[in-house]
Amino acid sequence: MTSVNSTNRTAQARAAGTPLLAARGITKSFGGVHAVDGVDFEVATGEIVGLVGPNGSGKSTLLGCLSRDIAMDTGRVTFDGVDASRLRTMQVARIGIGRTFQSVRIFPELSVVENAWMGRQWKGVGMLGMMQPPDAATRQRAADLIDLMGFSHLTREYAGNLSGGQMRLLELVMAMMCGPRLVMLDEATSGVNPTLIESLKRYVKVLNEQEQVAFVVVEHNIGFIFSIADRIVVLDDGKVLADGTPDEIQHNQEVIVAYLGA
Numbered sequence: 242m243t244s245v246n247s248t249n250r251t252a253q254a255r256a257a258g259t260p261l262l263a264a265r266g267i268t269k270s271f272g273g274v275h276a277v278d279g280v281d282f283e284v285a286t287g288e289i290v291g292l293v294g295p296n297g298s299g300k301s302t303l304l305g306c307l308s309r310d311i312a313m314d315t316g317r318v319t320f321d322g323v324d325a326s327r328l329r330t331m332q333v334a335r336i337g338i339g340r341t342f343q344s345v346r347i348f349p350e351l352s353v354v355e356n357a358w359m360g361r362q363w364k365g366v367g368m369l370g371m372m373q374p375p376d377a378a379t380r381q382r383a384a385d386l387i388d389l390m391g392f393s394h395l396t397r398e399y400a401g402n403l404s405g406g407q408m409r410l411l412e413l414v415m416a417m418m419c420g421p422r423l424v425m426l427d428e429a430t431s432g433v434n435p436t437l438i439e440s441l442k443r444y445v446k447v448l449n450e451q452e453q454v455a456f457v458v459v460e461h462n463i464g465f466i467f468s469i470a471d472r473i474v475v476l477d478d479g480k481v482l483a484d485g486t487p488d489e490i491q492h493n494q495e496v497i498v499a500y501l502g503a
């Protein structure tokens with residue numbers, strides 16, 4: 242385990258001038274709706290970025306453009322120096338970007354550990370590979386992640402029998418199975434009880450500190466974001482309204498009026 246705190250690491254990565262992920266001029270419209278409207282967005286190595294904004298402000302669409310689940314209209318995404326703008330979703334996973342979705346996506350009729358193994362498909366194992374039993378390294382990785390999330394007693398349980406919160410944690414396990422350097426979580430605390438929200442926060446921090454995984458966390462739970470993020474980006478109507486430390490965002494008058502003030 243490393244003792245380097247993530248804020249220092251972020252500062253170092255920024256000072257080095259090499260963002261892990263850099264997106265420029267991202268736009269995506271649905272009919273007449275400019276869901277994402279000229280967004281620049283960066284994530285440094287090992288950084289935890291909170292992405293917040295009112296409902297419909299374009300957060301999920303932006304994640305979709307970055308992970309290539311959604312074909313953007315214009316813009317460019319670079320990941321670790323590689324142009325990822327035109328990659329397919331599978332290829333994005335292979336270069337080190339994992340994600341979860343706003344709606345839970347697990348396999349309810351498979352066990353917890355089988356779900357974890359499914360996560361490796363994003364590593365490019367392919368359909369044929371998925372029909373083979375997982376290798377020892379995959380089994381070990383799945384067991385370690387399940388153990389980290391406090392799930393060992395549920396390894397053989399059907400995933401469909403987990404609570405909503407446990408399903409969210411299982412999705413994080415699945416996203417981690419492709420060995421990502423960046424994981425994007427879309428509303429991971431929705432439908433999760435307060436105890437499991439605290440657990441989720443802890444696991445994100447452990448993965449961030451032990452494995453230098455960067456996170457983009459989309460959330461309505463402002464308390465969660467402010468306690469975990471190194472930096473917060475606020476979207477409003479498809480545009481970046483503010484980008485700063487939690488302290489800066491908390492005192493930003495425009496953000497207070499548009500979003501936090503209520």
Ligand SMILES: Nc1ncnc2c1ncn2[C@@H]1O[C@H](COP(=O)(O)OP(=O)(O)O)[C@@H](O)[C@H]1O
Pocket residue numbers: 271274275276294295296297298299300301302303
């Ligand atoms: N597949 C889609 N088809 C049509 N409109 C969409 C689609 N996805 C998102 N939108 C619209 O784009 C805007 C941004 O949506 P979204 O990215 O889901 O916002 P957020 O995640 O911030 O709530 C909204 O006006 C939404 O209705």
Ligand SMILES: [Mg+2]
Pocket residue numbers: 300301302343
């Ligand atoms: Mg959304």
